[in-house]
Amino acid sequence: xxxxxNIPTKLSEITLRQYKKFIEIGQxxxxxxxxxxxxxxxxxxxxxxxxxxxxxxxxxxxxGDINKLLLQxxxxxxxxxxxxxxxxxxxxxxxxxxxxxxxxxTYTGEYDNIEIAMNVLYRPIIKKIKNKYIxxxxxxxxxxxxxxxxxxxxxxxxxxxxxxxxELSEITLSY
Numbered sequence: 001x002x003x004x005x006n007i008p009t010k011l012s013e014i015t016l017r018q019y020k021k022f023i024e025i026g027q028x029x030x031x032x033x034x035x036x037x038x039x040x041x042x043x044x045x046x047x048x049x050x051x052x053x054x055x056x057x058x059x060x061x062x063x064g065d066i067n068k069l070l071l072q073x074x075x076x077x078x079x080x081x082x083x084x085x086x087x088x089x090x091x092x093x094x095x096x097x098x099x100x101x102x103x104x105x106t107y108t109g110e111y112d113n114i115e116i117a118m119n120v121l122y123r124p125i126i127k128k129i130k131n132k133y134i135x136x137x138x139x140x141x142x143x144x145x146x147x148x149x150x151x152x153x154x155x156x157x158x159x160x161x162x163x164x165x166x167e168l169s170e171i172t173l174s175y
Contacts, residue, residue, distance in 0.1 A: 005044045007062055011069050012080070016115060016154050017147035018042050019070070023111055036063045070151075076160040077153040079125065079133070087122040087149070088133045089157065096120075100138050108161055114154065115146040121157050122149065 008014050025038045036059050040051040043066050051059065079088045090096070096104070100120045107117035119142050123135040 005040075005046060005062070007044050008066065008069060011072050011074060011152040011155065012150040014043060014066075014069065014151040015147065016118065016149050016151060019151055019154075020111065020114075020147070036060075039063050039066055072152070072155065073159055074152045074156040077150075077156045078131075080122075080150055080153050082149050083145075086125045086128070087153075088125045088128075088135050089153075090121055090123070090135065091133065097138065099140070103140070104161075108158060115143045115149075116140070118146040118149060118154060118157070119143040122146065122153060 022039060022042050025042075026035055029035060029038075037048050037051040040046060040054070040059065040062060041048045044051075044062070076089065079086055081087070090100075103120045104117050107113045119140065120138055123138065123142075125133045126136055127134040
């Protein structure tokens with residue numbers, strides 16, 4: 001049996017939905033070979049049965065490459081396209097509403113509902129001129145759409161906030 005694998009080569013080729021599914025399986029199962037099979041199933045789009053029929057060396061190589069992708073620390077992604085719509089990172093954090101702030105503060109550290117924070121941070125662009133853009137108003141009901149966003153944007157935004165917090169801590173300590 002021959003089947004073509006779509007092995008992701010960039011973090012942007014992995015969606016938040018896939019990552020959450022993989023994390024959920026990893027939390028429920030400790031068997032490394034089962035997890036490797038599920039990793040190939042989820043990220044390469046093949047059945048778990050097919051993954052179990054692959055040569056072990058190939059599985060090791062593919063899952064090793066995917067693990068390297070998942071450990072990347074990308075920079076902040078300002079814009080990305082998803083399902084034919086361009087999304088932009090919230091351009092002015094100082095003008096967030098209380099509800100937006102609460103959702104970011106509550107859900108950036110929790111992968112179970114991280115799509116809620118991503119829904120605050122990335123929204124459809126409604127007007128763009130060169131590198132400047134205006135995004136839609138925050139709509140909490142759009143959170144499920146964010147499950148299809150690329151992981152480089154998710155991870156990049158989380159590292160952005162981590163670094164921002166570290167910088168603010170240093171400034172506060174030196175003040």
